[in-house]
Amino acid sequence: MLNRAGEACNMLKEHIENDAVIRIISHNDADGISAAAVIANALAEEKAQFHTTIIPRLKEEDVNSLRSEKYDLFIFSDMGSPFIKEFNTYKHDVIVADHHQVADVEAESNVVHINPHLFDIDGSKDLCGAGSAYLTIRDLDKKHLAYYALVGAFGDMQGQSGFTGVNKLILDDALESGKLEIHEGLKIVSKTTEPIFKSLAYTFSPPLPGISGDFDGAREFLERMNLSYGIKFTDMEDEEKDLLKEALANINPEIFGDCYTVASEAPMLRDLEEYSYILDACGKNKKQGLGLSIALGEKDQALDAALKLQRQYRDQIVRGLEWIKKEGAEQLNSIQYLYSEDKVLKSVMGTIASIGLSVELLDDSKPVLGLSRLHNDIKISGRTTRDMVAKGVNLGKALQDSSNNFGGTGGGHDIAAGAMIPFESKDNFLHIVDEMVEYQLSND
Numbered sequence: 223m224l225n226r227a228g229e230a231c232n233m234l235k236e237h238i239e240n241d242a243v244i245r246i247i248s249h250n251d252a253d254g255i256s257a258a259a260v261i262a263n264a265l266a267e268e269k270a271q272f273h274t275t276i277i278p279r280l281k282e283e284d285v286n287s288l289r290s291e292k293y294d295l296f297i298f299s300d301m302g303s304p305f306i307k308e309f310n311t312y313k314h315d316v317i318v319a320d321h322h323q324v325a326d327v328e329a330e331s332n333v334v335h336i337n338p339h340l341f342d343i344d345g346s347k348d349l350c351g352a353g354s355a356y357l358t359i360r361d362l363d364k365k366h367l368a369y370y371a372l373v374g375a376f377g378d379m380q381g382q383s384g385f386t387g388v389n390k391l392i393l394d395d396a397l398e399s400g401k402l403e404i405h406e407g408l409k410i411v412s413k414t415t416e417p418i419f420k421s422l423a424y425t426f427s428p429p430l431p432g433i434s435g436d437f438d439g440a441r442e443f444l445e446r447m448n449l450s451y452g453i454k455f456t457d458m459e460d461e462e463k464d465l466l467k468e469a470l471a472n473i474n475p476e477i478f479g480d481c482y483t484v485a486s487e488a489p490m491l492r493d494l495e496e497y498s499y500i501l502d503a504c505g506k507n508k509k510q511g512l513g514l515s516i517a518l519g520e521k522d523q524a525l526d527a528a529l530k531l532q533r534q535y536r537d538q539i540v541r542g543l544e545w546i547k548k549e550g551a552e553q554l555n556s557i558q559y560l561y562s563e564d565k566v567l568k569s570v571m572g573t574i575a576s577i578g579l580s581v582e583l584l585d586d587s588k589p590v591l592g593l594s595r596l597h598n599d600i601k602i603s604g605r606t607t608r609d610m611v612a613k614g615v616n617l618g619k620a621l622q623d624s625s626n627n628f629g630g631t632g633g634g635h636d637i638a639a640g641a642m643i644p645f646e647s648k649d650n651f652l653h654i655v656d657e658m659v660e661y662q663l664s665n666d
């Protein structure tokens with residue numbers, strides 16, 4: 223894998239020496255933006271010319287229209303692996319640094335394909351898109367950029383219980399460069415930017431049942447200990463911090479653990495997990511350009527704008543969780559679902575379905591589907607728990623088979639999956655998924 227990355231780096235070096243203009247195309251989530259940032263920062267340091275575009279999905283028509291663009295080298299990061307066949311017929315050189323599923327196509331000499339799946343490495347936990355991108359530029363002596371790959375890993379939920387596989391090698395690079403420090407601490411968000419009750423309510427991972435997503439719950443929790451809820455965590459006295467730590471550890475011991483910080487970053491970006499949340503908020507609000515400029519080092523106004531976006535997005539999630547708390551989910555025999563026509567709730571349905579399960583607002587003995595209507599279709603995000611998967615539930619299969627029945631599409635992992643179906647099939651679809659899950663549970 224490192225040899226393959228070395229080949230990519232040689233290709234890149236050649237184009238830099240020839241003063242070529244390089245085109246970077248990357249995905250619009252936290253991992254994809256981090257991936258673009260790793261490469262763009264490296265190219266900027268090498269004084270190379272480049273142009274970056276962040277897109278939600280690489281479609282066949284994109285692949286076809288890029289073919290005629292006048293660049294010398296294309297770099298696709300956190301996307302591109304399904305299109306090796308098409309890239310093979312490009313006249314340009316192409317580097318693909320991805321970690322999603324691969325097709326069974328060998329790359330021709332104009333294409334270098336970096337993907338953990340090609341080397342039997344687990345692309346869902348041991349290397350992310352930003353990690354593949356980092357490996358591409360690693361031989362340019364860029365260990366000081368390694369931490370961006372870890373931001374991407376957090377964005378794809380790969381670092382939350384420690385880094386493994388190739389991610390560990392990248393972590394070691396980041397530590398060796400002196401940029402990154404690891405220390406034990408309280409893993410609550412926005413310690414320097416929000417009053418403590420909001421820091422607690424905005425902390426969804428690790429989940430704090432009764433507090434996560436619940437402003438009143440967080441305030442009451444603090445008041446019970448006689449702690450003032452309006453000050454920031456960083457302004458609290460040491461004894462108050464200790465009291466808080468102990469009480470939170472009683473709710474979820476995982477709240478105390480390794481924090482990964484980069485001291486040279488702006489305070490709100492210093493914690494790499496929080497950095498990934500900021501990029502995620504930018505991407506989710508279609509402000510991927512803002513996310514990218516932050517990762518390229520823009521401060522002040524850009525950070526203010528991102529903070530505002532993040533606050534808005536988190537408040538929407540809190541509103542969604544409050545709605546679940548009040549209304550609960552609609553119950554079928556073996557599944558439950560959330561449905562609302564409300565614009566804000568619709569936009570965070572998948573997220574609140576997942577957090578609702580983890581913070582125990584929803585019964586975890588039934589998979590949950592979050593439904594949101596988009597014109598004549600319904601988008602479905604399904605989540606369940608490891609326990610239910612062990613009992614036989616495979617949501618990816620259930621959503622794929624049931625959506626196909628109605629001319630829709632669906633699939634994913636056993637624990638998390640999605641589908642898109644025509645709106646008119648909603649009730650029939652729910653019944654079929656319910657029966658399929660019942661069948662999966664009884665036949666295990």
Ligand SMILES: [Mn+2]
Nearest residue numbers: 253300351378
């Ligand atoms: Mn990714």
